[in-house]
Amino acid sequence: MNGRRLFSLISNLFWVLVVALIALDTASSTGSRVEPPPIALGSGQAASGGHCSGR
Amino acid sequence: MCFLIRLLLVAGGLAGVFAVTLAGGLRQGLLALLGIGFGAVLQGARFGFTTGWRDYIERRDPQGLWAQMLLLVLAAAFTLPLIASHPGELVGAVAPLTISLVLGAFLFGAAMQLADGCGSGTLYKAGGGAPISFAVLPTFAIGSFLGASHQPAWIGLGGLPPVDLLRYGWPVALGITVVGCGLVSWFAARGAKKHRAANPSANSSTVAGPGWSRRWWIGALLLAALYALHLVVAGQPWGIVYGIGLWGAKLVAALGWSPVGDAFWGVDPHAVRLAEPVLADVTSVTNFGLIYGALAASRWNGPADFRAPTAKRLIAGAVAGLVMGYSARMAFGCNVGAFLGGIASASMHGWVWFALAFAGSMVGVRLRQRVSA
Numbered sequence: 530m531n532g533r534r535l536f537s538l539i540s541n542l543f544w545v546l547v548v549a550l551i552a553l554d555t556a557s558s559t560g561s562r563v564e565p566p567p568i569a570l571g572s573g574q575a576a577s578g579g580h581c582s583g584r
Numbered sequence: 585m586c587f588l589i590r591l592l593l594v595a596g597g598l599a600g601v602f603a604v605t606l607a608g609g610l611r612q613g614l615l616a617l618l619g620i621g622f623g624a625v626l627q628g629a630r631f632g633f634t635t636g637w638r639d640y641i642e643r644r645d646p647q648g649l650w651a652q653m654l655l656l657v658l659a660a661a662f663t664l665p666l667i668a669s670h671p672g673e674l675v676g677a678v679a680p681l682t683i684s685l686v687l688g689a690f691l692f693g694a695a696m697q698l699a700d701g702c703g704s705g706t707l708y709k710a711g712g713g714a715p716i717s718f719a720v721l722p723t724f725a726i727g728s729f730l731g732a733s734h735q736p737a738w739i740g741l742g743g744l745p746p747v748d749l750l751r752y753g754w755p756v757a758l759g760i761t762v763v764g765c766g767l768v769s770w771f772a773a774r775g776a777k778k779h780r781a782a783n784p785s786a787n788s789s790t791v792a793g794p795g796w797s798r799r800w801w802i803g804a805l806l807l808a809a810l811y812a813l814h815l816v817v818a819g820q821p822w823g824i825v826y827g828i829g830l831w832g833a834k835l836v837a838a839l840g841w842s843p844v845g846d847a848f849w850g851v852d853p854h855a856v857r858l859a860e861p862v863l864a865d866v867t868s869v870t871n872f873g874l875i876y877g878a879l880a881a882s883r884w885n886g887p888a889d890f891r892a893p894t895a896k897r898l899i900a901g902a903v904a905g906l907v908m909g910y911s912a913r914m915a916f917g918c919n920v921g922a923f924l925g926g927i928a929s930a931s932m933h934g935w936v937w938f939a940l941a942f943a944g945s946m947v948g949v950r951l952r953q954r955v956s957a
Contacts, residue, residue: 570816579853581918
């Protein structure tokens with residue numbers, strides 16, 4: 530197997546693993562979550578928080 | 585064959601957006617769609633923050649810097665009036681002027697040149713299939729997780745409170761932003777002109793020619809439009825690093841670590857983000873969309889081409905990823921969350937971040953040349 534093919538294999542495996550982890554995380558999370566309105570502008574609700582600026 | 589590939593890429597994107605909507609709600613689906621747009625534009629226009637700075641440092645090519653300044657002005661013009669008229673619903677990226685900001689931005693600027701990509705660059709290059717991203721991304725996540733955990737202690741070292749220019753009204757805030765970006769563009773053009781004059785016989789690899797490539801300004805226009813839409817949908821500016829740090833925290837938590845008592849991950853809203861599914865996090869879904877958008881754009885005209893990096897480059901990339909992740913949390917974000925988000929929100933910390941990260945990049949470019957040699 531040449532380097533190019535090996536890398537393709539590794540990158541494909543990497544993304545399969547990423548998708549699997551997201552699916553696992555989604556399936557394992559418990560508890561109810563209040564879904565926010567589709568668009569923040571005009572919703573009357575504050576942003577959920579969780580931004581790089583520290584909010 | 586090409587048509588079939590494009591059809592598959594579009595179908596894959598729509599399926600992903602549908603899945604995110606089902607799992608996280610309509611807002612998250614819209615954000616994933618916007619993320620796909622970000623990734624497609626970044627990859628399609630090759631709009632790299634890191635490359636733009638490096639082009640100027642190495643060859644005095646100002647095109648990337650000009651495009652970034654155009655992006656900042658447009659993003660500010662689109663969003664400052666909205667933030668001012670909808671306080672609470674829409675918030676900007678505003679952070680204090682701390683010692684951690686100064687140190688973190690400098691380190692980030694140096695590390696992003698070694699890693700060959702900032703926060704957004706690492707994600708879009710990973711989507712595009714750049715081999716080095718697979719070394720950078722995992723360590724970036726761990727670094728960002730650790731940096732976030734230590735962020736309160738770093739902030740405790742002291743500094744000045746946030747300076748939000750919006751308090752003077754959005755016209756003044758926008759005016760100051762336009763003047764600041766204009767000055768940077770003018771200095772960049774002046775430096776390029778001087779460099780060309782001093783190197784009349786040099787070839788194009790060492791001296792940039794005059795003019796402005798179309799991809800840069802089209803990229804800036806599209807990114808500014810997407811940035812404004814993101815703010816309207818999410819209520820907060822586009823970010824990158826928070827999501828990557830959250831992935832690291834989730835991974836470490838899955839291995840047995842408990843966030844209880846942690847100064848960052850143990851308090852709201854971060855504790856809530858950690859407990860919720862990753863698809864409920866604003867930054868994470870935008871990041872996932874970005875990666876897919878870059879993948880689609882890179883495969884649109886056929887298979888992507890790449891060169892395998894040396895082991896030395898991979899190790900340097902992994903170390904740089906760790907430093908980038910950590911320092912981005914010290915500095916309240918990367919090129920997107922702090923530089924673009926901060927300046928477009930008229931927060932002074934964005935300008936401080938830019939100055940220090942650019943100085944760090946000058947060091948990073950030299951380090952990169954040594955590693956590549």
